Amino acid sequence: MTNYESLSSQVRECALRVAESGAAGLSGLYDLTAVRLVRYAVTITRNQHDAEDVVQTCLVRVVANPRILTHVGLPWSYLLGMVRNESLVILRKKRRWSIVDGLSDLITRRSVDEVEQEDSYRAIWLALRTLPVEQREVVVLKIWEDLTFEQIGEVLHVPSSTAASRYRYGIKKLASKLHFLHSEEVREAVHE
Amino acid sequence: MSSPSPNEEFSGDGIPDNIQHIIEAKIRRASGYVAPSENLRPKTLQAARECWDDKCSNRTFYKLMFSVSLGLVMVVYAIQGLSMLSYSIEPLPSEAIEREAHRTSYEQHISVDWALQEEYARYRDEQVQRFDASVFERDSTRPSK
Secondary structure (H helix, E strand, O other): OOOHHHHHHHHHHHHHHHHHHHHHHHHHHHHHHHHHHHHHHHHHHOOOOHHHHHHHHHHHHHHHOOOOHHHOOOOHHHHHHHHHHHHHHHHHHOOOOHHHOOOOOOOEEEOOHHHOOOHHHHHHHHHHHHHHHHHHHHHHHHHHHOOOHHHHHHHHHHHHHHHHHHHHHHHHHHHOOOOOOOHHHHHHHHHH | OOOOOOOOOOOOOOOHHHHHHHHHHHHHHHHEEEOHHHHHHHHHHHHHHHHHHHHHHHHHHHHHHHHHHHHHHHHHHHHHHHHHHHHHHOOOHHHHHHHHHHHHHHHHHHHHHHHHHHHHHHHHHHHHHHHHHHHHHHHHHHOOO
């Protein structure tokens, strides 16, 4: 069983627990999915407060009707789709000028040995935010959620070839924005 | 995709696979940089509890409304049944009883008071017979189970 299938199965079990015990059963589903869902929602909304509202709304909706996860084939895909739709609604409602540039909205965590890496992480998050939403959500689902293009297509309701194409263009833009094409690492990699 | 030569300029639609792997690895490492705020968990669980309580109280409300509706339907049915019974007994006007009493008094040479008493007694007997007849008729027309 792949990670994706395993996660889907765990999401279904948590949803069954919610169906049996109501709100008391939500803590399991929250602990399993909240970090991933917030991370995904932030890449779409470009605002962590909105992203957290989205995740809260979607999880409460599951409590109101657990069947939306217990009776679908791929509960994890469905939950990602719920978060995506809700995030896009919020994104459309927001005016362009109100979207915060920079990363001041993010709530970050880093361990002591990652302090040096913080500049790199910030650069990556900033670069992601400059991509069109269609490309950045594919990049995030591919790299952070480890989905295949077919699975990404199911979440986004697009063909897998479209997902692959968006990913290719997204990675290329990121490479340019992060100056990877001229960095020392790249030169070393090229020489290998 | 073949590895580029050391001095090759990167152009065209694609980027070399090894470069792509480096970029993907860097992006993957940044995945843990953002974390949900500390109050998201308690806030979400609280909102879920309120939603669940609303759902339960709505369920109770709908059950109550259903019971009340069912009770009303039964009461209406009972009233209809009783009113059908009452229509089968026609009250005799008191004037007619008095006229009969006077006639009986004249024919049988008894006082009007005694005649009135007899007429009312006869009227009561007729009412009882008609009531029994209407109940019998209703029971006989009701389909057997």
